[in-house]
Amino acid sequence: MDAWVVAVDGPSGSGKSTVSRRLAAELHAGYLDTGAMYRAVTLAVLTAGADPTDAEAVVKIASEVTLDSGTDPENPHIRLNGEVVDGEIRGPDVTGAVSAVSAVPAVRALLVARQREIIAEADRIVVEGRDIGSVVAPDADLKVYLTASAATRAQRRSAEHDTDLQTTAAAMARRDALDSSRAADPLAQAPDAVVLDTTELGIDEVVSRLVELVRSSR
Numbered sequence: 444m445d446a447w448v449v450a451v452d453g454p455s456g457s458g459k460s461t462v463s464r465r466l467a468a469e470l471h472a473g474y475l476d477t478g479a480m481y482r483a484v485t486l487a488v489l490t491a492g493a494d495p496t497d498a499e500a501v502v503k504i505a506s507e508v509t510l511d512s513g514t515d516p517e518n519p520h521i522r523l524n525g526e527v528v529d530g531e532i533r534g535p536d537v538t539g540a541v542s543a544v545s546a547v548p549a550v551r552a553l554l555v556a557r558q559r560e561i562i563a564e565a566d567r568i569v570v571e572g573r574d575i576g577s578v579v580a581p582d583a584d585l586k587v588y589l590t591a592s593a594a595t596r597a598q599r600r601s602a603e604h605d606t607d608l609q610t611t612a613a614a615m616a617r618r619d620a621l622d623s624s625r626a627a628d629p630l631a632q633a634p635d636a637v638v639l640d641t642t643e644l645g646i647d648e649v650v651s652r653l654v655e656l657v658r659s660s661r
């Protein structure tokens with residue numbers, strides 16, 4: 444197979460992170476979690492004591508930090524100013540603030556430019572996020588939009604983080620609303636994306652279907 448890009452979009456809890464990593468590993472491709480980049484910037488904002496809703500302060504911090512995104516699906520990582528922060532970026536404080544930070548247009552411009560550089564440097568890569576097929580890689584060879592019922596997504600996330608189901612569901616609904624309504628690059632299904640509802644599907648079945656789609660698209 445020649446060089447290719449697979450774009451995987453979808454809301455939280457749709458399974459896109461696990462599926463994207465497994466797909467990349469199965470096809471011996473690179474893997475990029477763009478959401479981790481926004482989370483890393485959010486961590487930098489919080490560490491600096493800045494207000495995540497202060498766009499000017501957020502942009503200044505985002506423009507000064509150094510991010511390094513590992514693309515090995517077997518060992519993905521994100522470094523912030525040289526330090527691995529994979530655990531820190533998944534904490535509740537970052538999760539609660541990342542939508543505000545990622546809604547800042549200048550932050551998105553900075554990170555989208557870096558994401559495109561990483562994609563260009565890769566031979567084959569699976570890229571996951573919320574605006575990959577519509578903004579970051581609109582010419583991707585395959586665009587996939589993973590979704591699932593709100594109840595299923597909340598159950599998955601609650602089990603993953605061992606959190607209260609109702610609290611998790613409310614937080615996810617809030618983030619869905621923020622990510623879908625932001626002015627800059629909102630969460631959206633690309634018109635030519637293949638939609639796959641994972642509500643009743645296991646990870647193995649989803650990955651198998653996507654492997655077939657990738658191979659048939661070449």
